[in-house]
Amino acid sequence: MAEKPKLYYFNGRGRMESIRWLLAAAGVEFEEEFLETREQYENLLKDGFLLFQQVPMVEIDGMRLVQTRAILSYIAAKHNLYGKNLKERALIDMYVEGTTELMGIIRVHYRLPPEEKEKNLTLTIERATKRYFPVYEKVLKDNGQHFLLGNQLTWADIQLIEAILMVEEKDPTILSLFPFLQAFKARVGAVPTIKKFLEPGSQRKPPHDETLLETTKRVFNRK
Numbered sequence: 001m002a003e004k005p006k007l008y009y010f011n012g013r014g015r016m017e018s019i020r021w022l023l024a025a026a027g028v029e030f031e032e033e034f035l036e037t038r039e040q041y042e043n044l045l046k047d048g049f050l051l052f053q054q055v056p057m058v059e060i061d062g063m064r065l066v067q068t069r070a071i072l073s074y075i076a077a078k079h080n081l082y083g084k085n086l087k088e089r090a091l092i093d094m095y096v097e098g099t100t101e102l103m104g105i106i107r108v109h110y111r112l113p114p115e116e117k118e119k120n121l122t123l124t125i126e127r128a129t130k131r132y133f134p135v136y137e138k139v140l141k142d143n144g145q146h147f148l149l150g151n152q153l154t155w156a157d158i159q160l161i162e163a164i165l166m167v168e169e170k171d172p173t174i175l176s177l178f179p180f181l182q183a184f185k186a187r188v189g190a191v192p193t194i195k196k197f198l199e200p201g202s203q204r205k206p207p208h209d210e211t212l213l214e215t216t217k218r219v220f221n222r223k
């Protein structure tokens with residue numbers, strides 16, 4: 001197995017993007033194999049590498065991990081991004097589930113029929129401004145510190161900046177009512193590893209497009 005973590009997924013964001021973000025923020029270099037053909041996927045299945053026949057799959061530390069959440073929490077714990085105690089871990093889990101839900105709404109946008117795209121966009125903005133962003137805004141306001149858990153960067157912060165940037169792609173003015181999130185975005189964006197990941201040429205993926213849709217259909221034999 002490779003020394004560096006090796007990521008098996010499509011050449012697109014999907015469920016793997018938060019894993020890319022977390023590794024990059026932790027300063028970990030990683031390799032990727034992009035699924036382009038049905039044959040690649042069948043070979044992974046044949047070799048028994050995909051426990052539930054699904055990707056993301058990540059080779060790391062002699063393991064082949066699947067299930068996005070399990071992969072993320074392993075990386076977060078390994079790199080001290082998962083809090084100092086069980087209570088902090090519970091908070092991080094709650095915050096991460098919130099951003100996972102919000103990003104989940106956006107993640108399906110590209111594969112919706114045209115008539116449902118507008119509805120998805122409205123739902124994204126509505127959920128961001130009324131349900132999710134007010135929570136993180138209040139946490140930052142109340143704790144008066146740099147990050148969600150205080151002055152130590154955690155997995156929750158990394159997923160929050162990912163979510164903020166995803167929503168901003170849909171509505172660039174979205175943070176106008178959230179001054180603490182604006183300051184947070186600037187602060188987290190200035191963390192050197194994250195700054196680097198945000199620069200062109202990094203392993204960060206662009207928003208989904210039609211090509212990705214065709215590739216996933218081909219790989220999974222979907223209509």
Ligand code: GSN
Nearest residue numbers: 014015053054055056066067068069220
């Ligand atoms: O979170 C996880 O990793 C799993 N609970 C779900 C993983 C999953 O659904 N992966 C898809 C591709 S990514 N898009 O949603 C997958 O591998 N589907 C193939 C299949 O036959 O289910």
